Amino acid sequence: MSITFNRRDALQRCGLGLGAIALGDLLRGDACASGMDEGFTGNVPVHFPAKAKRVIHLFMNGGPSHVDSFDHKPALEQFDGKTAGLDNVKTERPTGNVMRSPFSFQKYGERGLPVSELFQRTAAHVDEMCVIHSMHADVPNHEPSLLLMNCGEARLIRPALGSWVTYGLGSANENLPAFVAMCPGGYPIKESQNWQNGFLPGKYQGTHVDPRHASVERLIENIRGRAVAPPDQREQLDLLLKWNNEHAAKRVGDPRLESRIESFELAYRMQSEASEAFDVSRESKQTLEMYGKGEFARGALIARRLVERDVRFVQLYTGAGQPWDSHDDIHIAHRNVAGKVDQAIAALLSDLKRTGLLEDTLVIWGGEFGRTPVVELPKEGANQGKMNGRDHNHYGFTMWMAGGGVAAGTTVGASDELGFKAVENRVHVHDLHATILQLLGYDHKRLTYPYAGRDFRLTDVHGRIVDEMIA
Numbered sequence: 033m034s035i036t037f038n039r040r041d042a043l044q045r046c047g048l049g050l051g052a053i054a055l056g057d058l059l060r061g062d063a064c065a066s067g068m069d070e071g072f073t074g075n076v077p078v079h080f081p082a083k084a085k086r087v088i089h090l091f092m093n094g095g096p097s098h099v100d101s102f103d104h105k106p107a108l109e110q111f112d113g114k115t116a117g118l119d120n121v122k123t124e125r126p127t128g129n130v131m132r133s134p135f136s137f138q139k140y141g142e143r144g145l146p147v148s149e150l151f152q153r154t155a156a157h158v159d160e161m162c163v164i165h166s167m168h169a170d171v172p173n174h175e176p177s178l179l180l181m182n183c184g185e186a187r188l189i190r191p192a193l194g195s196w197v198t199y200g201l202g203s204a205n206e207n208l209p210a211f212v213a214m215c216p217g218g219y220p221i222k223e224s225q226n227w228q229n230g231f232l233p234g235k236y237q238g239t240h241v242d243p244r245h246a247s248v249e250r251l252i253e254n255i256r257g258r259a260v261a262p263p264d265q266r267e268q269l270d271l272l273l274k275w276n277n278e279h280a281a282k283r284v285g286d287p288r289l290e291s292r293i294e295s296f297e298l299a300y301r302m303q304s305e306a307s308e309a310f311d312v313s314r315e316s317k318q319t320l321e322m323y324g325k326g327e328f329a330r331g332a333l334i335a336r337r338l339v340e341r342d343v344r345f346v347q348l349y350t351g352a353g354q355p356w357d358s359h360d361d362i363h364i365a366h367r368n369v370a371g372k373v374d375q376a377i378a379a380l381l382s383d384l385k386r387t388g389l390l391e392d393t394l395v396i397w398g399g400e401f402g403r404t405p406v407v408e409l410p411k412e413g414a415n416q417g418k419m420n421g422r423d424h425n426h427y428g429f430t431m432w433m434a435g436g437g438v439a440a441g442t443t444v445g446a447s448d449e450l451g452f453k454a455v456e457n458r459v460h461v462h463d464l465h466a467t468i469l470q471l472l473g474y475d476h477k478r479l480t481y482p483y484a485g486r487d488f489r490l491t492d493v494h495g496r497i498v499d500e501m502i503a
Contacts, residue, residue, distance in 0.1 A: 083437020
């Protein structure tokens with residue numbers, strides 16, 4: 033007797049097979065929780081012992097000037113007002129002569145690393161940092177540079193770094209999102225694309241929170257159900273889950289349905305733990321004063337509270353739009369923006385060190401690019417005719433990392449005499465990403481996801497490990 037199947041039957045049977053695979057994956061997760069498979073930390077087995085378990089990315093969106101912060105260039109004083117001899121270097125907007133830094137520098141730490149007055153509080157922690165003076169990106173525009181720094185690709189839809197990290201490591205706290213993105217006051221340029229999951233399943237997308245709101249109810253909308261009591265809400269969700277599963281069974285393998293089901297369940301679980309995790313009023317008066325006032329300070333304190341609750345990836349932007357984009361009045365604008373973040377960053381590093389979290393928490397600081405050591409020329413509608421700002425600079429800029437197994441108290445690479453181009457041990461954004469994944473226990477060439485007929489990775493076909501960054 034022959035047996036025939038139509039396409040619907042075949043898909044249903046395939047669905048049962050996929051269910052068995054999913055069950056096996058869940059059982060494997062239970063085995064990991066009981067210590068039966070210590071090398072498996074979430075979704076992908078780690079490739080080697082990890083130095084970092086979680087990440088805090090302090091994103092200075094808009095492009096902070098490296099020559100006015102962490103890359104001291106005495107030659108700017110010598111050549112101030114003179115031609116730089118860099119006519120062949122193409123920037124986004126017309127630029128002129130060399131412009132000295134309006135900020136003073138002082139040496140900090142055992143190695144005497146020069147840091148500007150903009151970050152005099154953060155500078156107290158230079159012995160914990162690996163400062164990278166030779167970063168470079170692809171183009172001098174915000175949108176592609178933001179996506180390159182966040183997603184490893186400047187043009188096409190790709191998963192964010194935080195999505196790759198949570199895809200690899202999985203969630204260590206089922207009651208909170210594994211990837212949280214905070215931007216005080218709104219969104220950065222490119223908005224939610226900066227923390228997109230791309231072709232990865234929806235559960236790996238970043239969860240956006242606006243730390244300008246002090247109350248938890250406004251910080252996370254609908255965090256508390258007012259219409260029904262928790263037991264009744266659980267009954268409602270169970271019924272909804274049943275219907276969703278019946279709906280999904282007829283549409284096997286639809287990642288959007290799976291993501292929706294998971295989001296409902298996560299939202300329910302968050303009602304208890306998130307209310308406590310995001311409530312900074314529970315901190316002591318001394319701690320609140322240490323971080324200071326303002327939206328970024330609240331975000332930095334929330335970041336510490338989240339990582340101590342095992343949230344894998346926390347990203348904190350300076351603010352909506354591009355706050356560091358000082359095309360004019362840099363002596364005022366940079367001082368104002370730095371004044372909102374310096375104390376909080378220093379407090380965050382102190383807090384992580386005090387609690388022992390800095391040892392396995394990787395802290396990353398930087399923007400999408402730096403700024404030119406030459407002045408930006410007046411342009412109608414761009415800088416109000418002033419000549420006291422700097423244009424975008426992707427040829428060379430500075431970032432730093434601390435904790436999480438980085439080579440503390442070191443510098444990597446160098447820019448040229450004026451700080452225009454990275455010239456020594458040049459580090460591309462792909463190289464940075466590869467090294468970050470290495471610190472988290474992953475070979476960037478092997479952390480892949482199959483999509484559209486090929487295996488994709490964060491670094492695409494690029495990237496090298498910068499060994500000098502790793503302790």
